[in-house]
Amino acid sequence: xxxxxxxxxSLVLLFALMATGLPVFAAFLLANIxxxxxxxxSRGFGMFTNSLYETITSESFVTIPLFIxxxxxxxxxxxxxxxxxxxxxxxxxxxxxxxLLTLSLSTIFGALSGSAVAVAAMLGRSVLxxxxxxxxxxxxxxxxxxxxxxxxxxxxxxxLVIVIGSLVTNVSIAGLLVAGVVPGIILAxxxxxxxxxxVSLDPSLAPxxxxxxxxxxxxxxxxxxxxxxxxxxxFSVMGLILLGIATPSEAAAAGVVGAVLxxxxxxxxxxxxxxxxxxxxxSISAMILxxxxxxxxxxxxxxxxxxxxxxxxxxxxxxxDPWLMLFILxxxxxxxxxxxxxxxxxxxxxxxxxxxxxxxxxxxMWFWTLFLITLTIGSLTPPFGYTLFALKGAAPxxxxxxxxxSAWPVVAIFIxxxxxxxxxxxxxxxxxxxx
Amino acid sequence: PVDNASxxxxxxxxxxxPTFAWYREIGPRFIELVxxxxxxxxxxxxxxPDTVPTFEQFQPVQSGVFDVLFTHPxxxxxxxxxxxxxxxxxxxxxxxxxxxxxxxxxxxxxKRGMKLISAPSTGTKGFRFYLREPLKDDALKGRxxxxxxxxxxxxxxxxxxxxxxxxxxxxTALQRGTMDGAAWGLTGASDLKFYEVAKYMADPVFGQVxxxxxxxxxxxxxxxxxxxxxxxxxxxxxxxxxxxxxxxxQAEEYKTLIGHGVQITKFSDADAKRLEAxxxxxxxxxxxxxxxxxxxxxxxLARKAGMTE
Amino acid sequence: xxxxxxxxxxxxFYLSAVLLLAITLIYCFEIVSxxxxxxxxxxxxxxxxxxxxxxxxxxxxxxxxxxxHIAVTVFVDAMHGKSKEVxxxxxxxxxxxxxxxxxxxxxxxxxxLYKSGILTLGTIAVPKWWISAFIPLGLALLTLHYLRFxxxxxxxxxxxxxxxx
Ligand code: NA
Ligand code: NA
Numbered sequence: 001x002x003x004x005x006x007x008x009x010s011l012v013l014l015f016a017l018m019a020t021g022l023p024v025f026a027a028f029l030l031a032n033i034x035x036x037x038x039x040x041x042s043r044g045f046g047m048f049t050n051s052l053y054e055t056i057t058s059e060s061f062v063t064i065p066l067f068i069x070x071x072x073x074x075x076x077x078x079x080x081x082x083x084x085x086x087x088x089x090x091x092x093x094x095x096x097x098x099x100l101l102t103l104s105l106s107t108i109f110g111a112l113s114g115s116a117v118a119v120a121a122m123l124g125r126s127v128l129x130x131x132x133x134x135x136x137x138x139x140x141x142x143x144x145x146x147x148x149x150x151x152x153x154x155x156x157x158x159x160l161v162i163v164i165g166s167l168v169t170n171v172s173i174a175g176l177l178v179a180g181v182v183p184g185i186i187l188a189x190x191x192x193x194x195x196x197x198x199v200s201l202d203p204s205l206a207p208x209x210x211x212x213x214x215x216x217x218x219x220x221x222x223x224x225x226x227x228x229x230x231x232x233x234x235f236s237v238m239g240l241i242l243l244g245i246a247t248p249s250e251a252a253a254a255g256v257v258g259a260v261l262x263x264x265x266x267x268x269x270x271x272x273x274x275x276x277x278x279x280x281x282x283s284i285s286a287m288i289l290x291x292x293x294x295x296x297x298x299x300x301x302x303x304x305x306x307x308x309x310x311x312x313x314x315x316x317x318x319x320x321d322p323w324l325m326l327f328i329l330x331x332x333x334x335x336x337x338x339x340x341x342x343x344x345x346x347x348x349x350x351x352x353x354x355x356x357x358x359x360x361x362x363x364x365m366w367f368w369t370l371f372l373i374t375l376t377i378g379s380l381t382p383p384f385g386y387t388l389f390a391l392k393g394a395a396p397x398x399x400x401x402x403x404x405x406s407a408w409p410v411v412a413i414f415i416x417x418x419x420x421x422x423x424x425x426x427x428x429x430x431x432x433x434x435x
Numbered sequence: 436p437v438d439n440a441s442x443x444x445x446x447x448x449x450x451x452x453p454t455f456a457w458y459r460e461i462g463p464r465f466i467e468l469v470x471x472x473x474x475x476x477x478x479x480x481x482x483x484p485d486t487v488p489t490f491e492q493f494q495p496v497q498s499g500v501f502d503v504l505f506t507h508p509x510x511x512x513x514x515x516x517x518x519x520x521x522x523x524x525x526x527x528x529x530x531x532x533x534x535x536x537x538x539x540x541x542x543x544x545x546k547r548g549m550k551l552i553s554a555p556s557t558g559t560k561g562f563r564f565y566l567r568e569p570l571k572d573d574a575l576k577g578r579x580x581x582x583x584x585x586x587x588x589x590x591x592x593x594x595x596x597x598x599x600x601x602x603x604x605x606x607t608a609l610q611r612g613t614m615d616g617a618a619w620g621l622t623g624a625s626d627l628k629f630y631e632v633a634k635y636m637a638d639p640v641f642g643q644v645x646x647x648x649x650x651x652x653x654x655x656x657x658x659x660x661x662x663x664x665x666x667x668x669x670x671x672x673x674x675x676x677x678x679x680x681x682x683x684x685q686a687e688e689y690k691t692l693i694g695h696g697v698q699i700t701k702f703s704d705a706d707a708k709r710l711e712a713x714x715x716x717x718x719x720x721x722x723x724x725x726x727x728x729x730x731x732x733x734x735x736l737a738r739k740a741g742m743t744e
Numbered sequence: 745x746x747x748x749x750x751x752x753x754x755x756x757f758y759l760s761a762v763l764l765l766a767i768t769l770i771y772c773f774e775i776v777s778x779x780x781x782x783x784x785x786x787x788x789x790x791x792x793x794x795x796x797x798x799x800x801x802x803x804x805x806x807x808x809x810x811x812x813h814i815a816v817t818v819f820v821d822a823m824h825g826k827s828k829e830v831x832x833x834x835x836x837x838x839x840x841x842x843x844x845x846x847x848x849x850x851x852x853x854x855x856x857l858y859k860s861g862i863l864t865l866g867t868i869a870v871p872k873w874w875i876s877a878f879i880p881l882g883l884a885l886l887t888l889h890y891l892r893f894x895x896x897x898x899x900x901x902x903x904x905x906x907x908x909x
Binding site for chain 2: 778782783784786789790860862863864865866867869872
Binding site: 018019020021022023024025026029030033045046048049050052053056057058059061062065066069240245246249250252253254256257275278279281282283285286287289290291293383389392393396399400401 | 757758760761762763764765767768769770771772774775779789792793794796797799800801802803804806807810812813814815816817818819820821831832835838839842843845846849850852853854856872875876879
């Protein structure tokens, strides 16, 4: 069978299975088992099982449960509400300030972790309940978390960047890491502007203003002071990474200890709280990892059929306008990463992309940063995306359709920014140029 | 030049991406040799680690989902570590075959449903230490060095603390100083951009390393005698070619690293002398731990031939 | 009989939470031991990945018991009455049968690993079936929950306070 038939049939089949309402993991398992039986028969069961094993024992996923655990402890210990009250005192006049707090927090946590999934689940367990409690709009809250979490792979540290940088020969990893900083900040600012406009147009999106008092300088100082324990968490993660004391994965564990210390400072720590946080952390990450593990083999099968290689090779043989080529090169990961794992896609795509990029003379730092942002968009575009499922897993009361609806504005903002970065390369190349 | 429409195609699993030096410089040439030797009767199709993850590739070839395996024996050391031990044996490909090393390993793998086709080395020497700070008289004392399990006895003997860490974390760990250095191959360090984060490379280099090409035994037995002969002949030729080829590549890699500002730092003479022995003892230790008598048998054979410590 | 299933599910889940605690502590121990005492452990990375695998498999039956595995329920949610109930039964049954099939496949693979004595690739190599065995175990318990939902759809509606952890 030609690659385009295999590819479209597999994608349509999977799409249909998911749309029936079957649990996502089961839809993948059914598609994968059928794929194995049709092609290699029961001999393929070994590699099918190994694929599950490989994913759930992969060190790069350890940050997911650790970040969720951190978020649980921070919320249950009341640290998040202390933070929220401090923000009330400091910028009480700003309507929708908790959205801005969330956005700042996600930018900070994006600088602590490379995983959008980990940050989305973490914020979904910590900040989201606080926002709901205070009467913030559910959809806009979700949107803020999805968008904020998606900054994690773009702002360093980022495992995706390390993998791209080691597979591409003509680009520096240090440069590629730094290249994400300005686009990350611009994305955060655009989202802040979006939220500001939405809240101005429709005041019901944020809770009604209480009687705003002018806080004294002393109150403000106290508010700043009350935020300090939160700094323990930031330091436990970022400090340990920057000082070279711990690797990013290990630092996530230190962040959990930091969160526990913070809870102790606020005198809210108890063993019962820790136990509840552990159970929640285990179940939510199992829910997410189950989907990751079951979906991994689908990408392997597409590679085995030669479907993905066929697609990219066919692109390489096109001879078209560079901007159209750039568009196609970005469209493919956007669509494929709806169904297959990002890292598996990188392994396959980069060796095939590299010659195309040289032929068209695209600036490597610019191109691969755009590519990185596209991969991130892929995992937050409905119907299938790890970042979406991470938020859904963390917030069981939110329906999946509601998560999808929250995602669309973020997707639109990210795509618009992508166009901006493509047209104005200096946003990407300026900072690495200073190295 | 030799293309045959009726050629039989074998599917091959590779533990490396097509652009990684160890595949790029051996794989395509091996396939070409197979085509030539079989007069176009055999062809091989590449599948990479996106099809089956690198560390899980032995079983699918063993069970016949794929026909050929292009790998490093460390990637299936949980199944058997006898193949791994070849990195402790001198690289001379002719002598390895004459001394029976090749046949010993082949027989061992056949008991596990696999046929050894070739064991090409990636150069006369295999490794060196890449470091953040230059060496002093006390070797690696007090330094944290990343290395896979084969290096651990050696790093300890040199006074360092061996750290086990996934490749994906090494760059950041060197950048931030979580790690003081890493033991790594003589080709491939520049792909991973180590020169951005480790400004010294230690002399002397030591040890040897290579890849292995194997085949599913049933599939092998089903080949025509002429096809079998072509595979083995291609395997023998690629061993001879790749040694010289990689020595040249290593010299180029060396120039690239120097060009990126990496400086040479030297072990003391006393330490330099024991690097070889430390390396090969470490490899044997690991191999014998997992594969016991089967590994010890190979050790005796290689020792008798004067090809190992 | 479902009582026994619930007890087993809860036991597995608690063990999973303990493993998460262990992962946290092992990483912290590694940081301290490497940075302050310059003696990195050789076992921490491997142990953490083994625990992650076991943790995941041991928690999935509880996620199933509380019916919280993620599904795209857009169409089912639009249905009403009898047809919705039938659709849900069919979906639960399908999920159960598929997961059961995979549990069986994973079990036979684990038996193969056991018989051939294959070890893990880590620095501390342990028999691979020790970790692999958690996959059929977790999936088997998960299967039973879905089959139970197929028989008794009301079991799939877990009150928020029980499922909301
Ligand atoms: Na990041
Ligand atoms: Na998507």
